[in-house]
Amino acid sequence: MMPTSSPARPRQERDRRVxxxxxxxxxxxxxxxxxxxxxxxxxxxxxxxxxxxxxHYGCKQNLLRAVMRDQIALTTVPFDEDGADLRESLLAFAERHLEQLNRPHVIQTCRLLDAESHRFPDQARQIYEDGIAALQDRLAEWLRKASARGQLRHDDPHAMAELLLGMIVGLDFERQRFHTPHRSDAPSRRRWAERTIDSFLRAFAAQGSSPESHA
Structure with missing residues (x-):
């Protein structure tokens, strides 16, 4: 008798494509x-x-929330691991975050949202909470675990996450907004990511450790 495929598989594949x-x-x-x-x-x-x-989504708000959550999941893929090599994990995150912010559709979206946020305050607040705030929460939780492992000194993880995100972006987002040359190529983003992560690790190094010892 020929095996029959589960009827759930075609449906799952169809749902994935949708x-x-x-x-x-x-x-x-x-x-x-x-x-x-x-x-x-x-x-x-x-x-x-x-x-x-x-x-699938129920309403526009749920749809936007799902899209933002998927984007955050993609950006924080390195944080799914145990962080054994702290510096490399943070570098991977920083480069991925900078790469995402440099995508043309992201730059254009940010410009439009910035221009329209005063007209749609509730939707703008939702996008912030499901996007930026959710990214900060996930990063903060990862930094908290790194502190618990003794890789970073203990501090307010949400403050640490906000400082790190600000350091990673620097003034590049402002340069994009004002159509000024920015770190649009991978080598320049890598150099900035390395400078950012090494500075962050020096600021929050566990007692008796150095950025070089976080591998």
């Missing part, structure tokens, strides 16, 4: 329309029906 198409559509529409994007526009761009979109 998920990817919808998230790509949201990213594109955010960079084109900002917070004015509608569920109808997302469905049309993703090539699915509005009914499918509402069945």
């Amino acid at each position: 998920h990817e198409a919808v998230h790509e559509a949201v990213h594109a529409l955010l960079s084109e329309q900002g917070m004015r994007l509608s569920m109808e526009a997302v469905a049309a761009r993703a090539g699915c029906s509005k009914q499918t979109l509402y069945a």
Whole structure:
């Protein structure tokens, strides 16, 4: 008798394709329309029906939240590990974060959201909470665990996370906003990431350790 495939597998694969198409559509529409994007526009761009979109996400707020959470998960992939090599894990995060901020659709989206946030304060607040604040929370938890392992000195992990994120971005985001040359290539981002992480590790090194000893 020939084995039969589980009926759940085609459905899961179909759901995955819908998920990817919808998230790509949201990213594109955010960079084109900002917070004015509608569920109808997302469905049309993703090539699915509005009914499918509402069945998967329920409402626009849930859709934006799902997209932000996926983005945070991608940015913090290195933090899924145990952080045995603290410096390399932080460098991987810093480079990934800078690379993400340099994507054209991200730059355009940030410009539009900045211009429209006063008109859509509730949606802007939601995007901040599900995006930037969620990234800070996840980074803070990872730094807390590194402190518990004795890799960093004990301090307020949320303050440490905010300082690190600010150091990583530096003035590059402002340069992008004002159409000024910024760290748009991988080598310059790597150099800045190394400077940032080594400075952070010197500031928060555990007693008796140095940045070189965090491997």
